Amino acid sequence: MSLTSTYTLNNGVKIPQVGFGTWQTPDGQVAEESVLKALEVGYRHIDTAQGYHNEESIGEGLRKSGIPRAEIFLTTKLWNSNHTKELVQSSFAESLKKLQTDYVDLFLIHWPNPVMYRDNWQKANAETWAAMEELYAAGKIKALGVSNFMIHHLEELAKTAKVMPAVNQVFLAPGEEQATLAAYCQEHNIILEAYSPLGTGRIFNVPEMQALAEKYNKSIAQIALRWSLQHGFLPLPKSVTPSRIQENSEIFDFELAPEDMALINALDGVVGKQKNPDTTNF
Numbered sequence: 001m002s003l004t005s006t007y008t009l010n011n012g013v014k015i016p017q018v019g020f021g022t023w024q025t026p027d028g029q030v031a032e033e034s035v036l037k038a039l040e041v042g043y044r045h046i047d048t049a050q051g052y053h054n055e056e057s058i059g060e061g062l063r064k065s066g067i068p069r070a071e072i073f074l075t076t077k078l079w080n081s082n083h084t085k086e087l088v089q090s091s092f093a094e095s096l097k098k099l100q101t102d103y104v105d106l107f108l109i110h111w112p113n114p115v116m117y118r119d120n121w122q123k124a125n126a127e128t129w130a131a132m133e134e135l136y137a138a139g140k141i142k143a144l145g146v147s148n149f150m151i152h153h154l155e156e157l158a159k160t161a162k163v164m165p166a167v168n169q170v171f172l173a174p175g176e177e178q179a180t181l182a183a184y185c186q187e188h189n190i191i192l193e194a195y196s197p198l199g200t201g202r203i204f205n206v207p208e209m210q211a212l213a214e215k216y217n218k219s220i221a222q223i224a225l226r227w228s229l230q231h232g233f234l235p236l237p238k239s240v241t242p243s244r245i246q247e248n249s250e251i252f253d254f255e256l257a258p259e260d261m262a263l264i265n266a267l268d269g270v271v272g273k274q275k276n277p278d279t280t281n282f
């Protein structure tokens with residue numbers, strides 16, 4: 001296995017098993033350079049979002065890399081204010097322009113139940129998804145997915161969807177394996193992407209993780225990412241630090257023993273839990 005090993009999505013599209021996260025990566029030189037570094041060490045899967053306000057510099061990093069577009073798996077996400085047909089179309093067109101591309105590999109609904117649509121999230125998601133299906137049919141999106149969807153959101157979407165989601169991107173980190181949701185997604189052929197696989201930096205203060213790092217002679221980040229992979233998740237580590245970008249890519253030369261997987265599973269909530277999407281304030 002390597003950074004370019006893939007999972008196969010429910011429509012046959014291949015997706016690299018590790019992606020490069022970019023939330024809170026500031027627009028401009030930092031985003032551009034971190035993407036360039038990630039591509040240099042071998043990542044071929046980049047995760048951004050309309051809501052991260054860095055699509056433009058990510059597009060610039062991708063262009064400057066000189067790597068053919070077809071060799072890169074690029075994801076962006078629909079922001080919470082855009083859950084109508086017209087806004088899907090216009091914001092998606094804007095994303096393509098910023099990213100300097102004419103298609104994305106994966107387009108996700110970022111959150112299922114934004115405050116703006118809380119009165120009618122079911123209808124808003126159905127309309128949003130139908131608009132995304134049109135872009136998919138037109139070849140501008142290679143795979144459709146969702147993020148922060150719990151089982152009831154997925155079931156509601158399935159009532160009207162013609163194309164089933166290929167991916168659900170949720171909070172999955174040591175102590176938060178979302179076993180019920182994970183089993184549901186597995187049964188429905190939905191790949192789980194693990195966001196905040198390092199607990200947005202909180203994992204580095206966990207003594208049990210430090211002990212495991214010493215045991216395996218690896219870093220805490222590498223242990224957490226390995227745990228994610230061995231669950232069959234697709235981790236999306238974020239860093240703007242070149243040495244860490246490199247470190248987070250070196251996770252294919254060791255394996256955690258079953259008892260250590262269990263130990264990490266049991267660190268219940270140590271870096272937080274999945275936010276309840278029905279009560280977020282955005």
Ligand SMILES: NC(=O)c1ccc[n+]([C@@H]2O[C@H](COP(=O)([O-])OP(=O)(O)OC[C@H]3O[C@@H](n4cnc5c(N)ncnc54)[C@H](OP(=O)(O)O)[C@@H]3O)[C@@H](O)[C@H]2O)c1
Pocket residue numbers: 020021022023024047048110147148169170194195196197198199200201204219221222236237238239240241244245247248
């Ligand atoms: N769909 C959603 O709603 C959603 C929500 C959250 C995240 N995400 C996605 O998931 C990605 C990752 O999640 P995240 O950004 O929350 O954080 P994360 O990847 O769990 O952790 C990133 C933090 O850890 C630090 N770090 C990274 N590698 C390190 C290492 N080897 N040693 C020490 N520190 C290290 C980073 O610092 P530096 O950057 O300063 O190096 C940063 O502060 C996001 O960027 C985004 O693409 C999606």
